[in-house]
Each structure stands twice: as C-alpha cells, then as structure tokens.
Amino acid sequence: MDFILATKIFYAVIVFLFGITIGSFLNVLIYRIPKKENIVSESSHCMSCNHKLYPIDLVPLFSWIFLGGKCRYCKAKISPQYPIVEAINGIMYALIFWFICGAEPKLALLGYCAAFSALLVTAVIDWRTMEIPDSMWITVLVGGIIVYIDELIAEGFDWPCLLERVIGFFAASGILFLLAVITKGGMGGGDIKLMAACGFLLGWKVVLLSLVMGGVIGTLYLIFCAVKNKGKVPRKVPFAPHLAAAVVICMFVGTKILEWYFALCGISHTHIH
C-alpha cells in the first residue's frame, strides 16, 4: 500500500471518529429540541434511573457496545437509536470525505457534514413529532454557504455558480410553497424552508431532482404502509425523512444522475453544476 493511500485512510478514520462523536451530540439534539430543553447546560443522565452519566458511559458507539446496550447503573435497556445515529453519522462523514471531497481535508467537508447531520436530526425529529426545527434547516443553509465559500476559494467568483445556488434556494421550495397554497396547508412550512436551504447547497438542477426523488420515496413508503395495513394509509405522513434521504443521495450522485439522464436524451450540456 502506498503512502498516499495510507494517509487518506488514516484521515478517513479520523473523520469517522469525529462523526460518531458529533453523532452522540445529535442524539442529545433529537431528544432535547422537541422538549425545548436546554441543550448544553444540563448534564447527561440515564432516562430510566436518572443517574448522572460520566464520560466513560458516553464514549460514542463503544460505550453502548461494551455495556451490552444497558445502563451501567440500573441495567435498563438503552435505545439502539443512540448507537445507530452515531454509526450512521460516522460512516456518512467518512463517505462524504472519501467520495465528495476526494479524500482531501478541505473546507467543503465541514459544510457537507454539517448539512448531513442537520438532515439526519430533521428526519428523526420530523418522523417522531411531525415538526422541523428552524435551527436545523438554518444549519443546512450554513453548510451550503460553507461549501460555496470553499468553491469561491478554489475556483474564484463567477455569476453562473452563484445563480445556480440562488435559484436553487427558490426552486424546490417554490414548488412546495405552491403545493401548500393549492392544498391549503397540506404541505408544511418546515418542508418549504428545508428545501430552500437544500437548494442553496445543491443548486437548482440537483435540488429539483431530489424533490422528485423525495416524492418517489414518499410514495413508495405510502404503498408499503398500504400493503402492510391492508389498504389503510396513514392520514398524515412526515415528508422530511423522505426528502432528507433524497437530498443525501443527490449530494453524492445527483450530478451523475443528471448527466446520465441528459446523455440519454441526447442533450449536450456544458454546465451541469
């Protein structure tokens, strides 16, 4: 194995460990944001026995594994959601580093990771409470701005790149806004704001693709529910988990899918961003 590859793998492991650590903080956000609890001041405690948790109990991923998924003090079961969120966040950070950032430590890594984590928290909170916290779509937007700054540093300013993102801000969110008006509130305001932020991150072409993809994933989910519950479909379904999944897929392969699609249609393109 050559030295450069070894270095890249070493960096990927560091990014993964950083990811599971942030993942542990995301679990705190997932539980405390809907309850409007203070996020930093209150120390961690067991949900069952209320025993204060010490750093040794809070090592991301590893504590849960070595304690066998149980509280050290009262032996109550700890939800597998904790290690799952940590593992997903760590793995996705490493994948973003490797595939989106070309295994190079650069500023965009920070932006994409912030956006991913905010999407993950949004998906779980919307799934459980049907609400999208403002702090999360704002984090996606900040992530998009960081990615754009990285692009500015690397390539310099040009209008098409900025317009791509500014139009992106209004593209998918505009469609959802129209849907909200037509269906008189059938579409949540949180989804609209979330897709505005994602539009700045992805640009208008890719965010429109992710909107379509999110609709397909959501429809598949409804069909799955209908089959499972013998024709009964839930009256209200959170849209953000499906949108978030689509946005993350498009973060990785959105441009490739569009290039493939346009090539299929025989449309030559010079500037798919």
Ligand SMILES: [Zn+2]
């Ligand atoms: Zn306990």
